[in-house]
Amino acid sequence: MPDANATAENAGALALFSGGQDSTTCLAWALARFPHVETIGFDYGQRHRVELDRRAGLREGLARISPLWKERLGEDHTISIEALGAISETALTRDVEIAFNATGLPNTFVPGRNIVFLTFAAALCYRRGLSHIVAGMCETDYSGYPDCRNETIRAVEAALALGMDRTFAIHTPLMWIDKAATWALAEELGGEALVQLIRDETHTCYLGERGARFDWGYGCGECPACRLRAAGWERYVAGRFGG
Amino acid sequence: MPDANATAENAGALALFSGGQDSTTCLAWALARFPHVETIGFDYGQRHRVELDRRAGLREGLARISPLWKERLGEDHTISIEALGAISETALTRDVEIAFNATGLPNTFVPGRNIVFLTFAAALCYRRGLSHIVAGMCETDYSGYPDCRNETIRAVEAALALGMDRTFAIHTPLMWIDKAATWALAEELGGEALVQLIRDETHTCYLGERGARFDWGYGCGECPACRLRAAGWERYVAGRFGG
Numbered sequence: 385m386p387d388a389n390a391t392a393e394n395a396g397a398l399a400l401f402s403g404g405q406d407s408t409t410c411l412a413w414a415l416a417r418f419p420h421v422e423t424i425g426f427d428y429g430q431r432h433r434v435e436l437d438r439r440a441g442l443r444e445g446l447a448r449i450s451p452l453w454k455e456r457l458g459e460d461h462t463i464s465i466e467a468l469g470a471i472s473e474t475a476l477t478r479d480v481e482i483a484f485n486a487t488g489l490p491n492t493f494v495p496g497r498n499i500v501f502l503t504f505a506a507a508l509c510y511r512r513g514l515s516h517i518v519a520g521m522c523e524t525d526y527s528g529y530p531d532c533r534n535e536t537i538r539a540v541e542a543a544l545a546l547g548m549d550r551t552f553a554i555h556t557p558l559m560w561i562d563k564a565a566t567w568a569l570a571e572e573l574g575g576e577a578l579v580q581l582i583r584d585e586t587h588t589c590y591l592g593e594r595g596a597r598f599d600w601g602y603g604c605g606e607c608p609a610c611r612l613r614a615a616g617w618e619r620y621v622a623g624r625f626g627g
Numbered sequence: 628m629p630d631a632n633a634t635a636e637n638a639g640a641l642a643l644f645s646g647g648q649d650s651t652t653c654l655a656w657a658l659a660r661f662p663h664v665e666t667i668g669f670d671y672g673q674r675h676r677v678e679l680d681r682r683a684g685l686r687e688g689l690a691r692i693s694p695l696w697k698e699r700l701g702e703d704h705t706i707s708i709e710a711l712g713a714i715s716e717t718a719l720t721r722d723v724e725i726a727f728n729a730t731g732l733p734n735t736f737v738p739g740r741n742i743v744f745l746t747f748a749a750a751l752c753y754r755r756g757l758s759h760i761v762a763g764m765c766e767t768d769y770s771g772y773p774d775c776r777n778e779t780i781r782a783v784e785a786a787l788a789l790g791m792d793r794t795f796a797i798h799t800p801l802m803w804i805d806k807a808a809t810w811a812l813a814e815e816l817g818g819e820a821l822v823q824l825i826r827d828e829t830h831t832c833y834l835g836e837r838g839a840r841f842d843w844g845y846g847c848g849e850c851p852a853c854r855l856r857a858a859g860w861e862r863y864v865a866g867r868f869g870g
Contacts, residue, residue: 467706495753499746499790510738530792539786547742549773
């Protein structure tokens with residue numbers, strides 16, 4: 385396996401990989417570009433932790449799709465940050481919930497979550513000699529989360545460069561595309577095999593269960609995440625066969 | 628107790644409070660300025676965790692010094708971030724240590740530690756309705772840690788404002804003063820009582836032991852932290868009585 389430290393350009397990457405549709409597409413995107421790609425997943429007591437359990441199988445699936453990807457795929461890291469959940473719970477113990485609702489954000493919003501993820505990712509890159517971070521933040525389906533905005537990601541990139549005295553490029557290949565285009569990107573990167581892998585093996589449903597089988601994968605079919613995924617799939621299929 | 632949410636200016640503060648000399652001085656600085664001050668401490672498996680054990684006693688000591696401080700002192704929060712330690716250990720498992728040493732940073736450097744601390748602090752402020760963060764970062768005794776620099780702190784402040792869509796002011800009262808001036812600041816804030824409290828009850832020694840008693844407090848007297856503390860105390864005393 386090529387060692388990122390051995391390349392002149394220090395071209396190793398770390399992909400934020402939760403096991404969902406977006407981060408799996410991003411991991412494929414990284415494998416298509418960088419000679420060495422490690423993965424990082426965060427366990428912070430999220431409700432849909434079943435997503436995390438899918439990571440090993442997805443990594444194996446990606447390795448089966450392409451010998452080059454198999455060669456490039458490096459170590460997986462799982463980081464436990466229970467403190468993120470603890471801080472969220474704090475909201476339930478104090479009379480400030482109305483103020484949060486007034487901002488239009490759900491009570492489940494974990495403030496600064498992506499900043500924490502990116503900072504831990506950069507710390508790991510620092511330690512592992514990796515220079516690129518690949519992450520699935522997206523403004524297009526921006527659900528009111530300010531830490532998904534491109535402006536925020538760029539500010540974090542600048543703060544990390546100063547705080548670690550080293551440059552990490554943060555790549556967000558999904559920033560400006562919608563869910564239909566994310567499926568199309570998967571097809572472009574890995575053909576029908578990757579589309580099938582993502583459809584059948586990634587988890588999106590908020591309820592944390594595999595549920596029933598739909599055209600677009602498994603889930604409850606009712607929650608906002610399932611509906612967003614179904615709508616994206618339908619637009620993707622319509623564009624592919626009907627466009 | 629006044630509730631920060633009840634004030635028009637939303638003037639509540641959160642002080643990063645490790646139980647050391649610097650953060651105890653910063654907590655006193657915050658108590659002298661803000662109507663409501665909560666404290667946050669981080670447990671990340673640091674070697675000198677004895678420092679954390681001193682926090683409760685120091686909070687009691689500060690409350691005894693001034694009835695106003697007692698009234699203003701709010702809840703204490705301890706956040707466990709073991710992942711920070713886990714990422715540091717990663718260095719020991721890979722052949723990249725020479726590169727780190729070449730930067731002049733010790734192997735114990737935890738990359739981005741202060742960015743993680745400030746992000747968690749801001750998340751807690753968000754949840755608790757607090758607007759000010761008080762932290763002990765200092766450029767003067769800057770040991771090569773890029774995340775202590777004022778430039779880094781300002782970049783993090785900007786990234787947090789974007790990522791949480793809310794403004795948090797980060798105050799670093801020690802940024803431009805040396806250890807002698809930190810003692811003088813304590814005297815200014817809380818007189819001889821505060822100087823005594825900090826001298827006798829804060830922990831600085833890297834070895835994590837109370838050790839012997841010196842003019843400047845307890846410690847091994849030999850490690851870099853003890854020597855820095857001793858030198859600062861001597862300059863402070865010389866300035867007070869001999870200047």
